[in-house]
Amino acid sequence: MSVRRRQRVWTMSARATQLREKDPNPVVEEYARTAPDYDTKWSFYIEATTRETMARLGPRPTDRVLDVGCGTGVLLHRLALSYPKAQLFGIDLVREMLAIARRRLPPTVELQQASAEQLPFGDEQFDVVVSCNMFHYIRQPIATLREMRRVLRPGGQLVITDWCHDYLACRICDLYLHLFSHAHIKTYRERECARLLKQAGYSEVEIARYRISWLWGLMTARSKKHGT
Numbered sequence: 001m002s003v004r005r006r007q008r009v010w011t012m013s014a015r016a017t018q019l020r021e022k023d024p025n026p027v028v029e030e031y032a033r034t035a036p037d038y039d040t041k042w043s044f045y046i047e048a049t050t051r052e053t054m055a056r057l058g059p060r061p062t063d064r065v066l067d068v069g070c071g072t073g074v075l076l077h078r079l080a081l082s083y084p085k086a087q088l089f090g091i092d093l094v095r096e097m098l099a100i101a102r103r104r105l106p107p108t109v110e111l112q113q114a115s116a117e118q119l120p121f122g123d124e125q126f127d128v129v130v131s132c133n134m135f136h137y138i139r140q141p142i143a144t145l146r147e148m149r150r151v152l153r154p155g156g157q158l159v160i161t162d163w164c165h166d167y168l169a170c171r172i173c174d175l176y177l178h179l180f181s182h183a184h185i186k187t188y189r190e191r192e193c194a195r196l197l198k199q200a201g202y203s204e205v206e207i208a209r210y211r212i213s214w215l216w217g218l219m220t221a222r223s224k225k226h227g228t
């Protein structure tokens, strides 16, 4: 790499770090901009991750299910079709993403603009908490997992799908985004994810690692809040 190019990369990376420290919610700006094209641009990825997450969710027909970082509501939509009697809720930081979800979803699905770190619900309200493609934006993973645990009933299930750092493509992407996107925080290896979940007080942790294309690898972690 030439000296000039190295300097440019360093300047961009330093700027991403400065912004990450300064801006409390860089995700808001990024997803407000991305929202109109999100579904089209990422259609393959959304379809694959929704399918893989649905396959591992298995709520009971009348469960209360919360999707944290629900984005444009694709997973909630799939849940509404498969489990018409389930009580469905979604939160997301970004108004523009939620507006698309609102148009897609039946009025019975409750949506709120809120942060995963501070969920706008009382304790033990949900049978299932799910989150898809969101966890790499979380700055305080243990506190956020504890917050998700707080709103789960005893015996309730947490299901998280996200990139898996055990795959090379994901590690390269993580590095690139760490340098150039101030919204991105971190992707995790399978064993780090298991450790975080246990530290946050979950039990029966099971993680499935899989590819959705020849290149791209993800994981879905399932775990339980202790109790019945």
Ligand SMILES: C[S@@+](CC[C@H](N)C(=O)[O-])C[C@H]1O[C@@H](n2cnc3c(N)ncnc32)[C@H](O)[C@@H]1O
Pocket (backbone or CB within 6 Å): 027, 031, 046, 049, 068, 069, 070, 071, 072, 073, 074, 091, 092, 093, 094, 097, 114, 115, 116, 117, 131, 132, 133, 134, 137, 138
């Ligand atoms: C890659 S999109 C995934 C959206 C959707 N779950 C899906 O799979 O298509 C990430 C979403 O997480 C949301 N998000 C990121 N950080 C968040 C946070 N701390 N609290 C709530 N939502 C957050 C973003 O606004 C965005 O809509």
